[in-house]
Amino acid sequence: MQVQTHVDINSEWGIVAARQAGRKLAREIGFGSVDQARITTAISELARNIYLYANQGQIKIEEVSAGGKQGMKIIASDEGPGIKDLRRVMEDGFTTSGGLGAGLPGVKRLMDDFSIESEVEQGTVITAVKWLR
Amino acid sequence: MEDMKVSMYQLYKDMLTSYLEDKSEHALYHAQQFSKQMMEQDMSPEETVSMHLSVFQDIADDLPEEVTDSFDLLLEVMIGYGLAYREHQSLRDRQQELESELNVAAHMQRTLLPNKKIEIDALDFGVVSVPAGKMSGDYYHYDIDDRGNFAVAVADVIGKGVPAAMSMSMIKYAMDTLTDKQMQPSVVLESLNRVVERNIDDDMFITMMYGVYHPDDHYFYFSSAGHEPGFFYTAKDDTFVSLEAKGLVLGVSPKVRYEEQKLKLDPGDFVVFLSDGVTESRVNGEFIEREQIVDMIRERLHMDSQEIVNEIYEQLEKAQEFQLRDDFTLMILRRKV
Structure with missing residues (x-):
């Protein structure tokens, strides 16, 4: 049974709890300190987005393995307002210039795999994976 | 790795x-x-x-x-x-x-400008056109029609960069659709005005000066659509006068009439067309006076037209520390004999 953790995000405490859980799992899987910090930053950004734009949602982290590789998956989901223009939020310089931190392009860079699904008025699900090298 | x-x-x-x-x-x-x-x-x-x-x-x-x-x-x-x-x-x-x-895009734009050699014995022609950025909002044109008349034009899109450049290419295509019979300056501007009025935003304007030289009788006809006045030099009196004709800028109103003027060119006489990038050159932070441009031309009367425009461009470029603020176009058409 692979490890799975859910953290509800509805306050800044939730963000810290998600970071903590993420870092712990990353360490257990065997990520080095730089990758641990990257994964944690990615979780942090995703959780903050939930908190800021959807008020509440969930971060799920789990260990994954595929093709002999081991890794860690983050799934951030909310039932918030959704994102109208995905291409725009994935553009460099769009969110960061507004002072919103790394933004989604940053999360994508920190992780190896990244996918996003969003429906206006329905919510957003972002999945990101980091593989152990 | x-x-x-x-x-x-x-x-x-x-x-x-x-x-x-x-x-x-x-x-x-x-x-x-x-x-x-x-x-x-x-x-x-x-x-x-x-x-x-x-x-x-x-x-x-x-x-x-x-x-x-x-x-x-x-x-x-x-x-x-x-x-x-x-x-x-x-x-x-x-x-x-x-x-x-x-x-x-800039390369494509340059291909819209004429580049053929003018072979009319009576004429000495020179033009220089340099964009402030990569793309130009200035347009110039010269061509010889079936009857051997020589047409010249300078247009200036109000604005710079890509939007100005796109409007400029419209002028070029609109001019290509004109037939030789329509090469009368007031008629050319009237029909271009209709095209521009229909095709560009209300907040964009184009100014233009269009002239035709008839080598048979040496008359030069011209009209202006709110364009920066050029100059007319008479060799006999050694004087420069402003080349002006009444007419509204292109694109404001669908039906505009353009006044047409004519001048007789004697040997040594010439006309100068320019864009406001020339007169709005700034030297030591101040706009240069039209008088200064006249002086610069006067110092070079012995040169041929192309040398004159080249040297004036180089001098003004240097005086502005190689930073053009606006697209720069300067054209001289002189009757030699």
Whole structure:
């Protein structure tokens, strides 16, 4: 049974709890300190987005393995307002210039795999994976 | 990749060891050079911090726990810098892409301008046109029609850069649809005005001066659509007068009539067409006077038209420290014999 953790995000405490859980799992899987910090930053950004734009949602982290590789998956989901223009939020310089931190392009860079699904008025699900090298 | 990291690690370790031994400037110089290598190999700030800690742990015994722990904090902070660095790299790539797209567009735009040699014995013709940026909002035209008449035009789109350049190409295509019979200046401007009025935004305007020289009787006919007045030089009196004709800028109103003027060109007489990039050149922060342009031409009356316009451009470019504020077009048409 692979490890799975859910953290509800509805306050800044939730963000810290998600970071903590993420870092712990990353360490257990065997990520080095730089990758641990990257994964944690990615979780942090995703959780903050939930908190800021959807008020509440969930971060799920789990260990994954595929093709002999081991890794860690983050799934951030909310039932918030959704994102109208995905291409725009994935553009460099769009969110960061507004002072919103790394933004989604940053999360994508920190992780190896990244996918996003969003429906206006329905919510957003972002999945990101980091593989152990 | 991993091999490279190992060798970077070793290099960094040697460097740090040597520095800790003698604290020399030489070792620091090495580190500065090494940072270029790290960037070339895409090493991020957070990896650098992490490498520093590992190397340090390697060469220093009994590091206090606080020192090691403090690196957790530094690493976290550096992740943000690392992201900013990567974003910068990707924006720089994007900028290069845009730049090369713009170069292609600028090249296409240049092909819209005429480049054939004028072979009319009685005429000495010269033109220089330089955009302030990559793309130009100025347009010039010259052509010989079936009857051997020589048409010249300078147009200036109010505005600069890409939007101005796109409007400029419209003028070119509209002119291509004119037939020789329509090469009468007032008629040309009337029909261009209709095209422009229908096709561009209300907040864009184009000014234009159009003239036709008839080599048979040496009359020069011209009309202006709110364009910067040119000059007319008479050799006999050695005087310059403003070349003006009444007419509204293109694109404001669908039905506009343009006044048409005519001049007789005697040998040595010439007309000058220009865009406001010439008269709005700034020397020492002040607009130059039209009188100064006249003086610059007057000093060069012995040269041929192309040399005159080239030299005036070079002089004004230099006086503005090679920073053009507006697209610059200057054209001279002189009757030789």
